[in-house]
Amino acid sequence: MSEQGLSDRFGRRINYLRVSVTDRCDLRCIYCMAEKMTFLPRESLLSLEEIARICRVFVELGVTKIRFTGGEPLVRRGVLKLFREVGRLPGLGEMVMTTNGTRLDQYAPHLKEAGMRRLNISLDTLRADRFRRISRVGELDRVLAGIEAAREAGFARIKLNSVILAGRNEDEVLSLTRFAVERGLDISFIEEMPLGEIEERDRAESYYSSDAIRADLEREFTLLPSTDSTGGPSRYYTLAGTGTRVGFISPHSHNFCHLCNRVRLTVEGRLLLCLGHEHSVDLRRVVREHPREDEPLRQAIIDSMAIKPERHEFDLGTRPVLRRHMNHTGG
Numbered sequence: 001m002s003e004q005g006l007s008d009r010f011g012r013r014i015n016y017l018r019v020s021v022t023d024r025c026d027l028r029c030i031y032c033m034a035e036k037m038t039f040l041p042r043e044s045l046l047s048l049e050e051i052a053r054i055c056r057v058f059v060e061l062g063v064t065k066i067r068f069t070g071g072e073p074l075v076r077r078g079v080l081k082l083f084r085e086v087g088r089l090p091g092l093g094e095m096v097m098t099t100n101g102t103r104l105d106q107y108a109p110h111l112k113e114a115g116m117r118r119l120n121i122s123l124d125t126l127r128a129d130r131f132r133r134i135s136r137v138g139e140l141d142r143v144l145a146g147i148e149a150a151r152e153a154g155f156a157r158i159k160l161n162s163v164i165l166a167g168r169n170e171d172e173v174l175s176l177t178r179f180a181v182e183r184g185l186d187i188s189f190i191e192e193m194p195l196g197e198i199e200e201r202d203r204a205e206s207y208y209s210s211d212a213i214r215a216d217l218e219r220e221f222t223l224l225p226s227t228d229s230t231g232g233p234s235r236y237y238t239l240a241g242t243g244t245r246v247g248f249i250s251p252h253s254h255n256f257c258h259l260c261n262r263v264r265l266t267v268e269g270r271l272l273l274c275l276g277h278e279h280s281v282d283l284r285r286v287v288r289e290h291p292r293e294d295e296p297l298r299q300a301i302i303d304s305m306a307i308k309p310e311r312h313e314f315d316l317g318t319r320p321v322l323r324r325h326m327n328h329t330g331g
Helices: 048-060 079-087 104-114 128-135 140-153 170-182 210-217 283-289 295-307
Strands: 016-020 065-069 094-099 118-122 157-163 186-190 223-225 235-239 245-249 262-265 270-272 280-282
Touching: 016 048, 048 065, 048 079, 048 283, 048 295, 065 079, 079 094, 079 104, 104 118, 104 140, 118 140, 128 140, 140 157, 157 170, 170 186, 170 210, 210 245, 270 283, 270 295, 280 283, 280 295, 283 295
Parallel strands: 016 065, 016 262, 065 094, 094 118, 118 157, 157 186, 186 245
Antiparallel strands: 223 235, 235 245, 262 270, 270 280
16 A cells, blocks of 8 residues: 555555445346346345445545445435435545436435445336336336436436347437436436346347447537546547537446556455456455454455456457456446
């Protein structure tokens, strides 16, 4: 660790923690989990108090941004208390969340009050029939209502996250972008992460690259290079004549590992040093063996920097790198 905070052996400063508060979700999206999903036993999960403690120590070590994810974070009972506690941490610059949007019509004002500055909302299609096929169980109207509730709540920025799959929704790149522009939202297009076994399709065949998406966009929009960053992996452009930024998360076509500034805490307390590897440290064991002493936890986090790999090894030409599904990892 340097004087400025956490750094890995490649000189990358780690100032961004992504925290999964649950592996459960009220959707079953085809790129995130298997249709018949086995969820973690509740006794193996970190308590909300343990999550808050780990977040506090990370902030003390120089982390300035925390993103809460799931599964769907809003399905976890009592999670607003966690957000309120973390949102008050001295030194935390930004608390944000990724959500599927289905519960925002109920929770949006409370999230804003708790200190949540920005939201990422998953939206892969504007067609109700497709939404049902992609999510397996969801209703598009609930998500659209959630987006409107978030807009009314007045977050600093709201961004749509769209996973584009060939043969599924690649013909909606322009309509999704228009939807964002009309509502003053940002949008990021994401190449699918090859995590977990998905029996019903071949990920290589459904791959749709960021370059193809950009070509689609340039049929209607002028993309201006932007220096904006949210601290994550998106490369941003501004759509000329609008206030909308469009981002590309491209783990396959444009590797972004050299800029990696983040680690992930899974809901069972594994500190994942890379999305595409199993390199991890068991922080649940540390916090439970030392319930009143932070130094062992602090040292475990510092020591973990030594095993953060240089890059992921995603390869759509092989089987998924990991058996771990995205809902177990944290989006």
